Amino acid sequence: xxxxxxxxxxxxxxxxxxxxxxxxxxxxxxxxxxxxxxxxxxxxxxxxxxxxxxxxxxxxxxxxxxxxxxxxxxxxxxxxxxxxxxxxxxxxxxxxxxxxxxxxxxxxxxxxxxxxxxxxxxxxxxxxxxxxxxxxxxxxxxxxxxxxxxxxxxxxxxxxxxxxxxxxxxxxxxxxxxxxxxxxxxxxxxxxxxxxxxxxxxxxxxxxxxxxxxxxxxxxxxxxxxxxxxxxxxxxxxxxxxxxxxxxxxxxxxxxxxxxxxxxxxxxxxxxxxxxxxxxxxxxxxxxxxxxxxxxxxxxxxxxxxxxxxxxxxxxxxxxxxxxxxxxxxxxxxxxxxxxxxxxxxxxxxxxxxxxxxxxxxxxxxxxxxxxxxxxxxxxxxxxxxxxxxxxxxxxxxxxxxxxxxx
Amino acid sequence: xxxxxxxxxxxxxxxxxxxxxxxxxxxxxxxxxxxxxxxxxxxxxxxxxxxxxxxxxxxxxxxxxxxxxxxxxxxxxxxxxxxxxxxxxxxxxxxxxxxxxxxxxxxxxxxxxxxxxxxxxxxxxxxxxxxxxxxxxxxxxxxxxxxxxxxxxxxxxxxxxxxxxxxxxxxxxxxxxxxxxxxxxxxxxxxxxxxxxxxxxxxxxxxxxxxxxxxxxxxxxxxxxxxxxxxxxxxxxxxxxxxxxxxxxxxxxxxxxxxxxxxxxxxxxxxxxxxxxxxxxxxxxxxxxxxxxxxxxxxxxxxxxxxxxxxxxxxxxxxxxxxxxxxxxxxxxxxxxxxxxxxxxxxxxxxxxxxxxxxxxxxxxxxxxxxxxxxxxxxxxxxxxxxxxxxxxxxxxxxxxxxxxxx
Numbered sequence: 001x002x003x004x005x006x007x008x009x010x011x012x013x014x015x016x017x018x019x020x021x022x023x024x025x026x027x028x029x030x031x032x033x034x035x036x037x038x039x040x041x042x043x044x045x046x047x048x049x050x051x052x053x054x055x056x057x058x059x060x061x062x063x064x065x066x067x068x069x070x071x072x073x074x075x076x077x078x079x080x081x082x083x084x085x086x087x088x089x090x091x092x093x094x095x096x097x098x099x100x101x102x103x104x105x106x107x108x109x110x111x112x113x114x115x116x117x118x119x120x121x122x123x124x125x126x127x128x129x130x131x132x133x134x135x136x137x138x139x140x141x142x143x144x145x146x147x148x149x150x151x152x153x154x155x156x157x158x159x160x161x162x163x164x165x166x167x168x169x170x171x172x173x174x175x176x177x178x179x180x181x182x183x184x185x186x187x188x189x190x191x192x193x194x195x196x197x198x199x200x201x202x203x204x205x206x207x208x209x210x211x212x213x214x215x216x217x218x219x220x221x222x223x224x225x226x227x228x229x230x231x232x233x234x235x236x237x238x239x240x241x242x243x244x245x246x247x248x249x250x251x252x253x254x255x256x257x258x259x260x261x262x263x264x265x266x267x268x269x270x271x272x273x274x275x276x277x278x279x280x281x282x283x284x285x286x287x288x289x290x291x292x293x294x295x296x297x298x299x300x301x302x303x304x305x306x307x308x309x310x311x312x313x314x315x316x317x318x319x320x321x322x323x324x325x326x327x328x329x330x331x332x333x334x335x336x337x338x339x340x341x342x343x344x345x346x347x348x349x350x351x352x353x354x355x356x357x358x359x360x361x362x363x364x365x366x367x368x369x370x371x372x373x374x375x376x377x378x379x380x381x382x383x384x385x386x387x388x389x390x391x392x393x394x395x396x397x398x399x400x401x402x403x404x405x406x407x
Numbered sequence: 408x409x410x411x412x413x414x415x416x417x418x419x420x421x422x423x424x425x426x427x428x429x430x431x432x433x434x435x436x437x438x439x440x441x442x443x444x445x446x447x448x449x450x451x452x453x454x455x456x457x458x459x460x461x462x463x464x465x466x467x468x469x470x471x472x473x474x475x476x477x478x479x480x481x482x483x484x485x486x487x488x489x490x491x492x493x494x495x496x497x498x499x500x501x502x503x504x505x506x507x508x509x510x511x512x513x514x515x516x517x518x519x520x521x522x523x524x525x526x527x528x529x530x531x532x533x534x535x536x537x538x539x540x541x542x543x544x545x546x547x548x549x550x551x552x553x554x555x556x557x558x559x560x561x562x563x564x565x566x567x568x569x570x571x572x573x574x575x576x577x578x579x580x581x582x583x584x585x586x587x588x589x590x591x592x593x594x595x596x597x598x599x600x601x602x603x604x605x606x607x608x609x610x611x612x613x614x615x616x617x618x619x620x621x622x623x624x625x626x627x628x629x630x631x632x633x634x635x636x637x638x639x640x641x642x643x644x645x646x647x648x649x650x651x652x653x654x655x656x657x658x659x660x661x662x663x664x665x666x667x668x669x670x671x672x673x674x675x676x677x678x679x680x681x682x683x684x685x686x687x688x689x690x691x692x693x694x695x696x697x698x699x700x701x702x703x704x705x706x707x708x709x710x711x712x713x714x715x716x717x718x719x720x721x722x723x724x725x726x727x728x729x730x731x732x733x734x735x736x737x738x739x740x741x742x743x744x745x746x747x748x749x750x751x752x753x754x755x756x757x758x759x760x761x762x763x764x765x766x767x768x769x770x771x772x773x774x775x776x777x778x779x780x781x782x783x784x785x786x787x788x789x790x791x792x793x794x795x796x797x798x799x800x801x802x803x804x805x806x807x808x809x810x811x812x813x814x
Contacts, residue, residue, distance in 0.1 A: 002497075012595045045532070046794075049750070062470075063469075063470055064496070065525075068650045082498075083496075083754060083755060084495075084496025084497070084498045084513060084515070085496075085568055086493055086494075086495075087493075088491075088493075089471070089490075089491025089492075089493055090491070091489075091490055091491045091662060100602045101685070104730050105491055106565055108491070109515075110495060110754075110755075111756070112761065112790060112792050135541055135814075147754070148750075148754030148755070148756075149754055150752060151750075151752060151753070151754040152502075152752075152754040154755055158814045160803070163802065167798070168792070168796070170565075170799050171796035171797065171798060171801070172756065172792065172796060174796075174797070174799030175747070175750040175756060175797070176431055176751065176754050176756065176794045177750070177751040177752070177754070179804045179814060180799055180801070181801045181802065181814065182801070182802040182803070183802070183803045183804075183805050184802065184803075184804055184805055184806075185805045189805045190805075193803070193805065193809060193811070194537075194807075196811060197811040197814070200811060202811055202814075214755040250741055257624075287531055327552050332442035340582070342580040343558075343584070344558060344582065344583065344584040345558060345559075345584070345585070346519075346558070346559055347490060347555030347556060347557075347558040347559040347583050348517075348555070349518070349555075349579065349582060349583065364590075383519060383521050383576065383790065383792065384788065385579065385792050385793055386792055389575070389579060389581075389582045390578065390581070390582070391574075391578060392577050392578055392580070392581030392587055393589075394587070394588045394589070395570065395588065395589040395591065396567070396588045396589065396590045396591075396600070397590075397591055397599075398590050398596045398599075398600065399591075402600060404603060404607060404609055405607075405609060407542075407586060407588065407604070407609075
C-alpha cells in the first residue's frame with residue numbers, strides 16, 4: 001500500500017570511506033570499522049541523485065522514513081524491513097520550554113525510540129549482505145529495535161545489556177525474540193564481549209558506529225527536520241549524546257542536502273547534551289581536545305547517554321564546533337525536574353534523555369547561549385512510558401462517604 | 408508550521424441528535440447525554456462540506472488527524488490543543504497473523520493510545536464551550552490522554568480508576584497533572600461517582616459517550632483507513648470493544664464519507680472483540696438483543712475492554728449487524744499467546760487488547776468467518792510498552808569465563 005516500501009527506486013551509493021583518514025572502501029560488501037579503527041561513512045553520487053529526484057518529489061510521497069530512499073543505502077526493495085517508521089511530530093512545549101522550544105518526539109517510532117531509525121537501516125543492509133546472526137551491546141532501546149527488526153526477517157540476535165539497564169528494556173528485547181543477557185559492567189564492557197565473539201566469527205558486531213549503516217538511518221532525523229521546517233533548518237538543536245550517531249548523522253544529512261541544493265548553507269547550532277555523571281564529550285570539548293577519554297564510574301538516571309567512550313568522539317566534537325554549538329552537561333536533579341515539568345505543564349512525557357535536552361536548553365537560555373525566540377529543536381529520543389514514574393496511590397472507598405468537593 | 412492546526416478552516420456542524428430517538432439538540436452548547444439517556448451524535452451540512460473541500464485537497468495536507476478539520480466539530484483554530492496526532496501506520500503481521508493481517512498501530516499516538524483521538528477532540532470542544540473542570544472514570548489510557556491535553560490548556564482534571572488499573576497508567580495520569588484516585592470497584596462504579604459530582608455541579612462528566620465529541624475524534628480512525636486504503640475500505644475490521652466509541656465512530660465516518668461521495672457503498676465487516684471474562688456485547692449479539700445487560704464479575708488481563716456496561720451498546724450491535732460482522736469473545740490465554748507471538752515473530756509488541764483482536768482474527772479464520780487473503784485491519788489500541796512483560800534474567804560475569812558460542 002505504501003509506495004515508499006513497495007516501489008523500486010534508483011540507488012546512488014558509490015563507496016564508503018574512513019571518517020578519519022578518508023581511505024576508500026567498496027560498497028556492497030560487509031564492513032565493520034575502517035583499518036584505522038574508525039567509523040565508515042557511506043558516500044553517494046549526489047549529482048546523479050539530484051538529477052533523478054527532486055525535493056518536491058520526495059515531499060509528495062508518504063511521509064515515512066522510506067520516502068528518502070534515494071539518499072539511503074538499501075539497494076533492493078525486497079530487503080526493506082518495516083514496522084511503520086513514521087515521520088515524528090514536532091510538539092511545541094511553550095509552558096515548560098518557552099516560545100521557541102519544539103520537541104521532536106522520537107518516542108513515536110517502532111519500539112518507542114529513535115534507535116528504530118538506525119536499526120531498520122542496519123538490519124535491512126545486514127539482510128542485503130547475507131548476515132544471519134547479530135550481536136549488540138545496548139543500554140536498552142537499541143537492543144529493542146534490533147530485536148524487533150531482526151525477528152521480522154529471521155535474523156538471529158544476541159543482546160548484551162549493562163546490569164543497570166531498566167527491566168522494561170530487557171523484557172522488551174526478550175519479548176521480541178532476541179536472546180538477551182545482563183553483564184556486570186558498563187556498555188563498553190558489553191561491547192568488549194561482543195567484539196570477542198565477532199573476532200571468533202560467532203556473529204556480526206552491531207555496536208554503535210561499528211557497522212556503517214545505522215548512521216544512514218539516523219541521518220533521516222536531519223532530512224525530516226529540513227522537510228518539516230520548509231527546507232530552512234531551525235536555529236539550534238539539542239541532542240542527547242551517548243554514542244552520538246544521530247548528531248553525526250544529522251550533520252552528514254545537512255551536508256548532503258546542501259550539496260544537492262535542497263537547503264542553503266545555514267546550519268543549526270548543535271548542542272551535544274550529556275549527563276553530569278557521564279560527560280566525556282563535554283570534558284573533551286572544554287579542554288579543546290579532538291578525542292574524548294573514557295569517563296570512569298559513569299552514573300546517571302539517563303541510561304541512554306551513559307556511554308563512557310564513543311568511537312565517533314571526534315566526529316561529534318567536529319560537528320559541534322563547526323556549527324558554533326557547545327557540549328553541555330546537566331545533573332540528574334535538573335533532568336528529573338525537566339521531565340516532571342514538561343509532563344505536568346505541557347502534557348508531554350519525556351524520557352530522561354529528552355529531559356536532559358530540556359534541562360540543558362533552559363540552562364542555555366539562562367547562560368545567554370540561546371535566545372528564547374529562536375526556533376530550537378529538543379530531541380526526545382524515546383517514549384517516557386518506558387521509564388519509572390513517581391507512585392500515585394490515593395484510593396477511594398465506593399461503599400463509604402466520599403467528599404466529592406475535596407477531590 | 409503545520410497548516411492543519413494553524414490555518415482557519417470552515418466548519419459545518421448544524422446540530423446534534425439523540426442516537427436513539429433522533430431528537431434534535433443545538434450546536435455550540437454544552438451537552439451530556441440526550442433526554443433519553445443516550446449518546447448525542449454530531450451532524451454536519453455534508454452538502455456544503457463537499458462543495459468546500461475535496462478528498463484530494465485533504466489528502467494533500469499534512470497527514471495528521473487535523474487534516475480532517477471540515478469533518479470535525481472544533482470551530483475556532485485557537486481552541487485546537489495538539490500533542491502531534493500523527494496518522495497511525497498500517498503494519499502487516501504476516502508471520503503471526505497471515506497474508507491479509509494488517510495492524511493499525513494506534514500506540515503511536517500521544518500518550519501511547521487511541522484514546523488520544525477522542526480526548527484531543529473532547530478537550531478542544533470543552534475549551535471552546537468554556538469548561539474549566541473535568542472528571543472521568545477510566546481503565547487507564549483515556550485518563551492519560553485527558554490529563555495530557557487538559558494540562559496543556561489549563562483545564563483541571565479529576566480521574567477515577569478501578570482498583571485493578573495497571574500502576575503505570577495511574578502514574579502516567581498523575582505525572583501529566585491530573586488528580587487521580589483508585590476506587591475499589593469497576594469502571595462503572597467510578598462512573599457513578601463521577602456522575603454524582605457532575606450532578607452537584609462540581610465538574611463536567613467526560614465518561615465514554617456521555618459528552619458528544621470523543622466519538623468525533625475516534626471517527627478519524629475510519630477517515631484515515633479510507634485514505635490509507637486509497638478510498639476503498641478494507642474487507643474486515645477487528646476492533647477491541649469496551650465502550651465501543653471507536654467502532655461507532657468508524658461506522659459514522661464511513662456513512663459520512665459515502666454521503667460525500669468520497670467512498671462507495673462497500674463496508675468492512677465489523678468484528679467487535681471482547682474478552683471471555685467480560686463479554687456483554689457478545690452475549691447480547693448471540694441472544695439477538697438490541698441492548699446488552701451488565702456483565703457481573705468482569706475479569707480479564709485486557710483492562711481496556713473490561714467494561715461491564717456500555718451506554719452505546721445498541722449502536723455497537725447495530726453497526727456489527729449492519730456490516731455483516733460479528734461480536735466475538737476470546738479468552739485470556741489466547742490473548743497472551745497472540746501478544747507473545749506477534750512480538751516474537753513479527754517484532755510488533757501489541758497491548759493485550761490488540762492481542763485480543765489478533766486472537767479473535769485467528770479464531771475467525773479457523774471458523775471460516777474470514778478468508779486469510781482478505782484485507783483485514785486489526786486495531787492495536789495502545790503501545791505494548793505499558794503492559795507487563797515476562798521477566799528475562801540471565802546475567803553474565805564479565806570477569807569470568809563466558810562460553811560465547813553458547814549465547
